[in-house]
Amino acid sequence: MICAMSYNDKHFSMEFFPPKNEELRVKLKDTISKIGALGPSYMSVTFGAGGSTQQGTMDTVGDIQAAGFIAAPHISCIDSTKDSVRDMLEIYRAQGIDRLVALRGDIPEGTEGEIREFMYANELVEFIRSEMGDHFIIEVAAYPEFHPEAPSATDDIINYVRKVKAGADSAITQYFYNADAYFRFVDESRKLGADVPIVPGIMPITNYEQLARFSDVCGAEIPRWIRRRLEGFGDDKLAIREFGLDVTEQLCRRLLDGGAPGLHFFTMNQSGPTTALWKALDL
Ligand code: FAD
Helix, strand or coil: CCCCCCCCCCEEEEEECCCCCHHHHHHHHHHHHHHHCCCCCEEEECCCHHHCCHHHHHHHHHHHHHCCCCEEEEEECCCCCHHHHHHHHHHHHHCCCCEEEEECCCCCCCCCCCCCCCCCHHHHHHHHHHHHCCCCEEEEEECCCCCCCCCCHHHHHHHHHHHHHCCCCEEEEEECCCHHHHHHHHHHHHHCCCCCCEEEEECCCCCHHHHHHHHHHHCCCCCHHHHHHHHHCCCCHHHHHHHHHHHHHHHHHHHHHCCCCEEEEECCCCCHHHHHHHHHCCC
16 A cells, blocks of 8 residues: 655655767757756765766766755766866866765776775775865765675675765665665664664666666566566567556655655666656655
C-alpha cells in the first residue's frame, strides 16, 4: 500500500555528468533548467567518470550556477596531486562553490599497486579540511552493497567510517534496489561512531542493458525479480519505464518513510525519468 506522507523536511539533490560536446551541452542546459524548476537542494557534477575531463566538470558547474542553482562538483583524487587539488579548490572557492563530493575514483587499469599522492578518499577529505577548513560541505560515497574492491563488508564499513572521521559532513550512496542493505549499512556505521546523514543514490530504471552494464561494473545488484521482469519487456520502452517508475517509487517511499534524510537522483542528464519520479513521490 502506498501512503501519502509529506517529505518537506528532507533534502533532494540531482547528479549530472559533463556533456561530451557543445550540442549535448546545450541540451543539458535545458535539462538543468527543467530539473531546477523542481527545486532540488543542489546539483552535483561528476568528475573524470566515463572519460570526462576536469574542464568539463568546471564548465557544467558554471552552467548550473549561471542558471541560478547551487552546484556541487565531484573531485576524484586517484589521478591527482596535492598541488592540482589545491588549485582546483581555490578555483571553486573563488567561484562561490561551498559543497563538494570527494571521491577516490576508479584506479586506471594496469596501475593497481602504484604509490600515489592520494591512495583513498579519506586522504582527500583530510586534505580538503586541512587546506580549506570548514569552507566546503563535503559529501563522500557509501556502498550499502559494498565497494567491489573491499576485502570484506566489515572492512568497507570501517573504511567508510574513516572518511566521516576525516571530516565528511554527509554521504551519498551508490544506487541499490534493496532497501534493507541501506538500513543495515546506516545502523552499522552509526554503531561505529559515524552518524552523518547517508542519502540514498537513486537510479531511475529506463534501459535494461545500460543498467545491467553499470551494475556489473560498480557492484550494485539488480534483484532477480527485477532483472527477469525487465528482460521480459524486450524492446517495449514504455513498459520498462512504467515498471521502473513503479519499482523506484516504492523503493524511495520505503527509504524516506524509514528515515532516509533525502534522496540523490542519478539523472543520467535526462529530465523525464527523474521528473516522473519526483511527481509520483509528490516532492
Ligand atoms: P574510497 O572510499 O577510497 O574506497 C575505495 C576502496 O578502497 C573501497 O573498497 C574501500 O573499502 C577501500 N579503502 C578505503 N579507504 C581505505 C584505506 N584507508 N585502506 C585500505 N582500503 C581502503 N567516480 C569518478 O571517477 N567520478 C565521479 O564523479 C564519481 N562520482 C561518484 C558519486 C557517487 C555518489 C558514488 C557512490 C560513486 C562515484 N564515483 C565516481 C565512483 C567512485 O569513484 C568509485 O566507486 C571508486 O572506485 C571509489 O571511490 P571512493 O571515493 O568510494 O573510494
